[in-house]
Amino acid sequence: MRTAFPIFLTLMLKTVIHVFCSTLNDVSNLYTTLLQNYNSEVRPGDNQFLPTNVNVTFNLVAIQEFDEVDGKFAVIGFFEVTWVDSRMAWNPLDYNYTYTMLFSQDIVWKPTLLSINPFSKIDQLGKDFMTVRYYHNGFAYWSPGEILSSSCSVDVTYFPFDQQTCFITLMSWGTWPNEILLQSPLTNFKMGFYSEHGTWQISSTSAVDSTSNGMSVINLSVTMERRPAFFVVNIVLPVMFLMALNCCVFILPPESGERVSYSITVLLAIAVFMTLTGDNLPKTSEPMSLLSYFLMSDLVFSAIICLITMLGLRLHFKDDKHTVPSYLKRLVFCCKCLSHVSNKKHTNDVRPFCTDEKIQQFSDINRKDNMATDIDVSWRDVSQALDTILLWISIGGLVISIILFFIILKKLV
Numbered sequence: 001m002r003t004a005f006p007i008f009l010t011l012m013l014k015t016v017i018h019v020f021c022s023t024l025n026d027v028s029n030l031y032t033t034l035l036q037n038y039n040s041e042v043r044p045g046d047n048q049f050l051p052t053n054v055n056v057t058f059n060l061v062a063i064q065e066f067d068e069v070d071g072k073f074a075v076i077g078f079f080e081v082t083w084v085d086s087r088m089a090w091n092p093l094d095y096n097y098t099y100t101m102l103f104s105q106d107i108v109w110k111p112t113l114l115s116i117n118p119f120s121k122i123d124q125l126g127k128d129f130m131t132v133r134y135y136h137n138g139f140a141y142w143s144p145g146e147i148l149s150s151s152c153s154v155d156v157t158y159f160p161f162d163q164q165t166c167f168i169t170l171m172s173w174g175t176w177p178n179e180i181l182l183q184s185p186l187t188n189f190k191m192g193f194y195s196e197h198g199t200w201q202i203s204s205t206s207a208v209d210s211t212s213n214g215m216s217v218i219n220l221s222v223t224m225e226r227r228p229a230f231f232v233v234n235i236v237l238p239v240m241f242l243m244a245l246n247c248c249v250f251i252l253p254p255e256s257g258e259r260v261s262y263s264i265t266v267l268l269a270i271a272v273f274m275t276l277t278g279d280n281l282p283k284t285s286e287p288m289s290l291l292s293y294f295l296m297s298d299l300v301f302s303a304i305i306c307l308i309t310m311l312g313l314r315l316h317f318k319d320d321k322h323t324v325p326s327y328l329k330r331l332v333f334c335c336k337c338l339s340h341v342s343n344k345k346h347t348n349d350v351r352p353f354c355t356d357e358k359i360q361q362f363s364d365i366n367r368k369d370n371m372a373t374d375i376d377v378s379w380r381d382v383s384q385a386l387d388t389i390l391l392w393i394s395i396g397g398l399v400i401s402i403i404l405f406f407i408i409l410k411k412l413v
């Protein structure tokens with residue numbers, strides 16, 4: 001029983017093959033007959049007043065390259081080009097059921113298709129080894145595969161959350177629309193063989209036929225979105241952490257003598273990140289990436305913090321022989337006693353500086369609108385108070401800048 005089935009199958013196949021089998025002789029005959037009096041220079045069509053309709057669909061296989069700096073866009077894919085050539089029709093019964101034939105592309109007529117916006121050189125689609133398949137009704141199927149490159153204008157305003165659209169325009173060289181009419185039966189690409197790209201995610205594709213400027217063209221366009229993770233992890237987040245560290249310079253004790261070198265180091269690190277981003281972006285000023293402006297503002301922010309740190313140190317080490325101006329005294333009191341009052345509710349430990357009498361004294365002075373000359377506030381206290389205020393201001397500035405950055409770049413509003 002086990003061996004019976006394969007034998008039965010083989011017998012079945014033999015009969016089928018015998019019935020629908022064309023011999024070598026049949027195929028050679030067909031080949032010679034079809035190519036007799038065939039002129040591959042003459043376009044198909046019994047009525048040469050009507051244009052030859054050529055259907056073109058594009059199968060996208062992969063995005064090979066997208067270079068923002070040079071504006072080079074390259075895809076790998078193949079076309080499915082079909083037309084009807086009545087000279088290549090035959091009756092399959094005359095040739096023992098030969099339904100289809102393959103011809104080398106150079107000995108038969110085919111449309112001369114090429115991309116008119118290539119990145120480097122103009123070359124027609126199709127290589128010598130490619131073939132055209134004919135069916136017995138004259139239907140021709142040709143699928144030239146190609147690495148198509150085009151020059152693409154890059155808009156990096158929203159880098160790294162940007163979206164790019166690149167075009168590849170295909171035309172039939174040297175013919176008018178009333179001779180060869182290119183048609184796109186689908187409105188987008190076929191993506192059956194597509195393999196994902198690491199950086200770019202395709203959001204839409206389109207294939208549109210049109211006759212513009214007296215030429216029949218097919219306009220292929222790809223819209224793709226960048227996957228931002230790489231740049232967020234490698235540039236945006238590190239810069240934000242550096243900025244947060246930069247704010248912390250006001251926590252560092254001034255006596256350590258490290259404040260200036262610390263803030264200069266952070267400044268330099270941000271400058272390094274600016275260079276890194278610059279290498280990944282086109283060197284044009286129009287349009288500029290908002291990320292570049294963000295890094296620039298961070299650099300300015302960092303430089304201002306550096307400057308303030310230096311001025312703060314000057315205040316901190318100022319000789320107490322110089323009296324502290326009254327507005328600074330008031331500032332110190334406000335700052336210290338605000339935190340004192342807010343802490344008093346929760347804890348019993350009263351800071352030596354901010355005793356209740358002092359507050360009373362200070363408010364008395366305020367009420368009398370008298371200048372606080374008799375209260376001793378040292379320059380150290382002034383610089384401490386300023387440090388607290390500046391710490392909060394800089395943290396506030398940082399948070400606002402980060403929120404603005406994401407709102408603007410992700411177009412949330």
Ligand SMILES: *[C@@H]1O[C@H](CO)[C@@H](O)[C@H](O)[C@H]1NC(C)=O
Nearest residue numbers: 053054055082083084183185
């Ligand atoms: C071309 O596409 C149109 C629309 O889908 C279809 O009607 C026509 O038969 C196609 N012609 C060829 C030669 O494939």
Ligand SMILES: *[C@@H]1O[C@H](CO)[C@@H](O)[C@H](O)[C@H]1NC(C)=O
Nearest residue numbers: 021022023026093094095096
């Ligand atoms: C079909 O094939 C058979 C052999 O299998 C051959 O004898 C016959 O002549 C062929 N017919 C034609 C029309 O070529």
Ligand SMILES: *[C@@H]1O[C@H](CO)[C@@H](O)[C@H](O)[C@H]1NC(C)=O
Nearest residue numbers: 167169210212217219220221
């Ligand atoms: C292709 O189509 C796009 C819009 O989809 C248009 O902006 C572009 O100019 C077209 N290119 C040609 C050559 O027609």
